[in-house]
Amino acid sequence: MELETIMRPGLQGVIAAETRLSRPDGQRGVLVIAGYWLERIAPYATFEEMVYLLWHDRLPTAVELATFKAELAEKRALPPIAEDILRAAAAQKQPVMDALRMAAGTLNLVVDAADAQAAAQVAVAAFPTIVASYWRLLQGEALIAPRADLSHAANYLYMLTGDVPDADAVRALETYLNTVIDHGFNASTFTARVIASTQSDMIAAVVGAIGALKGPLHGGAPGPALDMVFEIGTPENAEPVIRAKLERGERLMGFGHRVYKVRDPRADVLNAAAERFFVGERAEFYALVRHVEQVALDLLEEYKPGRSLKTNVEFYTALVLHGIGLPTDLFSPTFAISRVGGWTAHALEHYASGRIIRPLAQYTGETERRWVPITERD
Incomplete structure (x- = not known):
């Protein structure tokens, strides 16, 4: 019996595979990560616990977590050629995401490509080293070797600055990494699964995912979201500045999402993290951010009623x-340092039970063309 085929541009609404890893519910504003509502785990778990959860479908015991952290820590070093690639990229001032993509492709030099689990560990462990090393090269600063006695998040901050970060900064970063580690079949995750579905190796899947993430329609632009706050500067400027932007037809960065028709639950988790982090002298800036957010939401409802741009x-x-x-x-790049945990989990999941992903295409070209020898063509 012939299967019915329906064209859905961009595969919107198409279920391509099953997963136990995450479920974004855009209508209710809920994100479930491996059985946990995001707000019930992201502010509390370490990043290593989140990765373990995605890979093994349960949280580790204390002994398992210590072992897992040690395994990741010992895989933070890069193959020597990766540093050469990063130096060459820095000489040309290549974007950080491009340098990450190039260096990540060398990681099969330090792991057996046939061992998907080990390759997943290498990818997760090495991403912070790649990003931090490249950033220091761009700044003309000496590279800093990773420290095995620091957590994944703490080591990343240490390798960027040379200073051991305080506990509040580590907790804020871990909450962020946990919050964005996985989010359904987004473009980069789907890319990783497609590559894994061909039985290609883990590093190939991860490199492909980086290529998808660096596209501006997927990776987004969190920087400009804060630029608007800096531009506004004081609470009384919020309404005239934002109203002028909307009058000019500009998009307000940080508002609206293809999946969530209500408030993005990840925004709530990060808002709570920011509220705990922005205290004392930082509190005034946090208050400005909240004010700008509320004014933006009010004006979006005024200018774009019914669009539900949260x-x-x-x-x-x-x-x-x-x-x-x-x-x-x-x-x-820091988003990628988190999301590689999800990419690898999806690849491992597809290796275990998936088939090759091979959608159809709606052909729109000619069908009755005839061959004409070159001597007879006009």
Whole structure:
């Protein structure tokens, strides 16, 4: 019997596979990660616990977590050629995401490509090393070796600055990494699964995912979301500045999402993290951000009624990462440092039970053309 075929541009609404890893519910504003509502786990777990959960479908015991952290820590070093590639990229001032993609392709030199689990560990462990090393090269600074005694998040911050970060900064970064680790079949995750579905190796799947993530329609632009706050500067400027932007037809970065028709639950988790982090002298800036958000929401409802353009993850991503001290050029690469945990989990899941992903296409070209020898063509 012939299967019915329906064309859905962009595969919107098409279920391509089953997964136990995450479920974004755009109508209710809920994100479930491996059985846990996001707000019930992201503010509390370490990043290593989140990765373990995605890979093994349960949280680790204390002994298992210690072992897992040690395994990841010992895989943070890069193959020597990766440093050469990063130096060459830095000499040309290549974007950080491009340098990450290039260096990630060398990771099969330090792991057996046939061992998907080990390759997944290498990818997760090495991403912070690649990003931090490249960033220091761009700044003309000496590279800093990773420290095995620091957690995944703490080591990343340490390798960027040379200073051991305080506990509040580590907790804020971990909450961010946990919040964006997985989000259904987004473009980069789907890319990783498609590559894995061919039985290609884990590093190939991860590199392909980076290529998808660096596209502006997927990776987003959390930096500009905060730029608007800096432009506004004071609470009384919020309404005239935002109203002028909307009058000019500009998009307000940090608002609206293809999946969520209500408030993005990830924004709520990061807002709570920011509220705990932005205290003392930082509290005034946090208050300005909340004021700008509310004015933007009110004006969006006025100018675009019924569109349900709510705050998305980019708005509070920018606030949290800025608070930690990361420059905007590191926002997307830091997202990749988190999302590689999800990419690898999806690849492992598809290796275990999936078939090759092979959708159809709606052909729109000619069908009755005749061959004409070159001597007879006009």
